[in-house]
Amino acid sequence: MEAARHVFRVLFLLLVVVVVFAIGRTFLVPPSYGAYGPYRFDNVAEQAAIRLPQHGGAASCGACHAERLKVSSAGAHRAVGCEVCHAPVALHVRDGAKAADMPIDRSFTLCARCHRRIEGRPTAFPQIVLAQHQGGVEGTACIDCHDPHSPKL
């Protein structure tokens, strides 16, 4: 037994680690963890409370840009929210006043996300083969020719 003293020491150290972990875990595991599954349930309410809505939807844009909204509501993009291409309204408007310029994604890749030809899309949906459309549109801006608010040419 005397010769095995170091084994007992290392086992004791291991026991200490396990105990510290077990005690530490009680502090680290949030109280609401596991209430409805393996996640912290309080997080749901927290996120709802701390996050101000970023997106306002088309109606919030229409408050200032009624003309634009009228055009786009009549066009083929009526089902596409303004904030798909424009940034969320919260970046642009704060407390009812303009806070910053509205960033706009003008890249062809954004348009391609919906309009590049993919077999899996409905056939009636307007799609282009990027390499063949107007001699190839890689890297160019679609909105040079199409008005994104009413894209029919």
Next chain:
Amino acid sequence: MPEISGYAFPNDVHVHWSLMIVMYPYITGFVAGAFIVTALYHLFGKKEFEPVARLALATSFCFMAIATFPLNLHLGHPERSLNVIVTPHFSSAMAGFGLLYSAYFVILLLEVWFVYRREIIETARRSRGLKRAFYASLALGTYDTSPEALEIDHRAVKVLSAFGLPAACMLHGYVGFIFGGIKANPWWSTPLMPVIFLLSAAVSGIALLVLLHQVTARLWRRPVERETVQAMARWLWFFLILTVTLELLEIVLLAYENSDAWHIISQLLTTRLEFSFISIQMIVGSLVPFILLAIIVTMNRYLHDRVRNTLAVVASLLLLVQVFAMRWNVVIGGQLLSKSFRGLRSGYQPELFHREGVLVAIGLFVLPFALLWVFDRVLPIEPASAPPEAGRGPAPEQEPARRTA
């Protein structure tokens, strides 16, 4: 933008599991593979592995120390990664990680400690000041190096190897399990996946040790042990045969069943993965090493030492590439096909400077070797013996000091 061919859903365009998810099983593979070599000596008493047993243990330890890095580089919120250790559960394969990883790491730490205990004590006795305090605390304050105590160490190492081997296999098998358990993906969803991952881990671990044995022998001016190279080549050949058999078996079964998934997987293998699967994984990485190792195993008597070493080194280098290609083909390949089973996306090219890019991946692969160097400074891997002559020229031929743990 990735090109799409055939009938693919719009949400099948992105490769979410990037190069880092290729690196993770690659690195954990070395952990398990190197441990298998250690276990062959400590547990199964294969004396010919003695010269590399400690090197294998250190290698396993160093790769284990950084195994979580690729995952953390991949995570959007790496600071939350500790949650998986604090709140593990088994309803998700990934959430079991904390337990498996911690358990194996503890076993590995203990084994390193028992293997090195005598040297830690001797270093503590020789040293002064801070260094002494450091090694004394490493020795946990017991300075018992009596034969009885060393015998207990020896037994402890055996017991730990016995626990460590299944733990290492579980840790790596579980990586394969994550892929094997994804039923939506026909290229992943097979019970063979954990086994294939584990066997290829053994291949990569042994191959790495073949290389490290040659390199360290040059560095420390030790002779390269003929029996060790031979034995490692034999085991490498054995594991290579098993791995490739299972890898092919999986594909042959898919082809034979000719199910709807085969339609797309056959296309995937012959188009997108043609280079990485057929050329690299199967021909350059499997067939060529198979032949080279077969020469070592079957014609051993006729081989000059230098020829044997060269063949083993070349085969091992190719096998390191093969295992990487296998990880790539599984992880990336599985994300190139559409869940419709009727379309593919174009190949995935990792960026160079991205957080999950090529340079970081190379850095991740180099890091364990840097750690190995540090490990060797703190706990010399090669048991001390007479220092080699200063100056150039080969060291006098000597039997390396044998040291049993």
